[in-house]
Amino acid sequence: MANKPKLAVSACLLGQKVRHNGDDAEFKMLSRKWSEHLELIPLCPEVGIGMGVPRPIIRLERKDGKIKLVNPKNGEDFTDRMLEFSEVQSDLLASSGVCGFVFKKDSPSCGVERVKVYREDNSHAARDGRGMFTTVFTTLNPHIPVIEESRMSDSKQAEHFLACVHFFHEWLITGKGGWNARKIIQFHNDNKLFLLSRASASKRMLERLIFDLFDKKVNPEFIALEYMTEAQKALNTLTSKGRITHAVERTVGQFSEKLTKDQTKKIIDLHL
Ligand code: SF4
Structure with a gap:
């Protein structure tokens, strides 16, 4: 498929033998099935800071109110290296058009x-x-959806995450060449039903946000970023079947004159 959404993934989940013991933690559904529809970008932060494979186990420690990343056996502190690497890589990933990140559960990195x-x-x-x-990636990029692989074993959570990734991908495509007021409104209108089906209150909230910022003559690039950040926050909660059905009924309603009763029922049943 041309122009697939880019998805960053903890490298061990894609079968790379980068874990501390030289093993992988392949998540086959992602590495073998969904790879057809997504461009997967592997990243291992611990290898990235030069720790190598195999390597000592590290962990998070709370020290004087701050979180540190250390080797508990000898006290070696990897915090500064990891923070520096994370800032640079997070910026690179965002500017390369990554639409989401699947992270490995329980890892201190x-x-x-x-x-x-x-x-x-x-x-x-x-x-x-x-x-x-x-922590660094999500702080710098609150507008990019993230998830742990364990949650993706649940088909509803996986479907919702991928829908958020697709929504983000559409936003990137629309924003190519720069954002302006017309593009922002168009994007919102094109995605109203998606928002309604996934986080119904967000549709109005985002409309208010856009028009409030237009009134304040805020730069459209900033408005678009704010829009996506607030949208992804609202989408953080898993949708219910009822909301999707409601949105499908509204969509189908727009074509009611062109569809027979049977066709309408079939479309709605498909989403039940
Ligand atoms: S640092 Fe992340 S990508 Fe690397 S092995 Fe650990 S969990 Fe996997």
Whole structure:
């Protein structure tokens, strides 16, 4: 398929033997099935900072109120190297047109949620952290959808994430050559039903956001970025079947004069 959306992925999930013990953690559904529809871009932050394979196990530690990335065996601190690498790579990925990122669960570099953070005295690990690379990537790019591979084993979560990736891809295509007011409104109009089906309150919220920023004569590039950031935030919650059905009914309603009752029913049933 021409012009497939680009999806960054923790390299071990794509079968690369980059884990600390020289192993991989291949997520075959992604590496073998979806690779037909997506351009997959592997990245291993720990190899990226020069740790090599095999390498010592590292972990997140809370020290003087700050999170550090360290080797617990000898105390070597990788925080600065990882932060620097993450900033540069996050910017490069965003400017290369990446439409989403699938991260490896539980990793101190790549995990998205509930990653273990140890106290310095080694006594206790709270599962309240986020991998260091992921923290930087999501802070710099709150408008790009991310997910852990474990969530993608659930077909509903996988479908919703890929829909958000596709939405983002459309936004990139529309914004090629620069954003202006006409393109922003057109993009919103083209995606109204998508928003309605996935996060119904977001449609109005985004309309208000756009027109408020137009009134303030804000630069269209900034408005478009704000639009996508708020849209992805709203899309963070999984949609329900009822909302999708409602949106499909509204879409079908627009063609009611051209469709027979049977055809209308068939289309709606397809989405139930
Ligand atoms: S989880 Fe991240 S850092 Fe660890 S091996 Fe996979 S890609 Fe590399």
